[in-house]
Amino acid sequence: MTQKFTVLVEQGEDGYLISEVVELPGCHTQAKTYDELMERTKEAISLYLEVKGIPEERIKFLSLQHIEVEA
Template sequence: MKTFTAIIERDRDTGYYVGYVPEFPGAHSQGETIEELRDNLVEVLTMLMEDEDLPNEVEFIGTQQIVVA
């Protein structure tokens, strides 16, 4: 079992939730609800983890707010 961090945004035009996993290139999806998005991301991650040739070289550190005057 592995734990990944997903970044989730909401598209203002469609209302859909869009998410991606910075630690895993190619791991992104969308859903009408956060629960649907989570299920879709689990499915994508499961498929990507089966491909042993994919690099997993990025380590997610965190988020930070940047203030611009």
């Protein structure tokens, strides 16, 4: 059975890419390249599900917004 998850990707100060799986609290990883990050993220998801299972109450990702403010 396949499942879909929302993954947020950021670049850290050290240049590494960091992924966080929205629906799985604490499920995250990092890598130097995007392709490597996606492979590691899939592995992190598989390990998370193997150990913790799918959370009963899944966080639902609604949207990503860019907001402009005076600074």
